[in-house]
Amino acid sequence: MTPDGHRRLILIRHAKSSWDDAEMPDHDRPLNPRGKRASAELGQWLASRDYLPDQVLCSTAARTQQTYAALGLEGAPEPELARALYHAEPETMLAALKAATGQVVMMLGHNPGIAAFAALLPAEPPHHADFARYPTAATLVVDFEIDSWAALEPHRGSALDFFVPSGRD
Template sequence: MTLRLILVRHAKSSWNDPGQDDHDRPLNARGRDAAPRIAEWLAERGHVPAEVVASTARRTVETWELMAPALGECTVMRRDPALYHAPAQRMLEILKHCAASPVLMLGHNPGIGEFAARLLQQLPNSQRFVTYPTGATLVVEFDAGDWSEVAFGTGRVVEFITPRDITA
């Protein structure tokens, strides 16, 4: 059996209020534009999640809210506080408790970029993958019957995209 993961870094967030708690930072205009474009790109390619797990940070929740209309109403969405600035190992632990496929996981750097790189057998040929910028989206497949079987170094890249790669 093949399992599919869609790994998305939240869209671009605002730094307008330097005193604002990091967890509460909203998306900026660029982020509000990019999130639905990423979702449309995913939908056009048939990468529609059955389950979404996202950090509880405002910017990840807003990213999903802007993505959801293009990806369907029937998706189960779970907010997990452990994903907020989670390291790669913690992200893998969270993934192992998912039930459906495809899973869309929404998180933060540096953890999500490291998680993406550690999951793969071979990295995509993209300079942007190294920095995993806001909105970066990796679609990866695993030969596994259950998420509990997934390990680092076992995933195959299906596609990788950033908002800059999508023409408006």
Template structure:
């Protein structure tokens, strides 16, 4: 059994002139959302053994805000920055832990979420996958190379606004 936690970065700050998209940080709401999502992960016993994250500033700050245990292996990679679903799946296939948190960006992360599950999640925001949207999905597979599209069983889905 494998578990994937698929999270879009929290709300970013567009007010910093001169920063590239890759350098854009979280805004105050995004920082609070990341902390709330970390609490939700702990409360649901959804803590990963490994994190695969885009190398952007906002995904890095989202990851920090989750306040994961120090034992969690975290990899920041440029390969996940604005990656499409196919590229995200390629990166996921290199995962080693049975529970992985992947942090990324739209539109790729929304497309991946939709393509992974056997049926759409019953939540009004699942289709647009807003900032902070987080899907927990299980796979009946021995390794990450054994998973495919439309094989994941959705376990939970949340957006930061649900936690307010």
């Protein structure tokens, strides 16, 4: 958990999805085996650092829901599914986060919007070669010294961690 007067965001791009069925609508594409492995690795990493959400905002796409399920976080809440987060622009993600009620919020979404959103959050971006491209299953953990998400302003966060599972792109 975070101290009073703080909020934490765990921002996750979905893991690698399957392109086996070219006729399948994008929204319905599931994770491929590598995506499932990367999600499990990410879940272990999150749990090992006690980065556990009390609220989860998730795109309605199959691959984001499957990424969250494959994290295997014990005691984690059911995700709040939001169609607006499917291929959302940074402004849409910001609006969803400003309406959040949890102290530690996990948000799962898609590129290119999630990379742009991640870049808007910390005062100083993490020093990681993959941060700008935000590959599949990439995760930013950022803290804000605010009492409510409604007070969130861009470039005011403190990046705590940025993680990319080894079994991804």
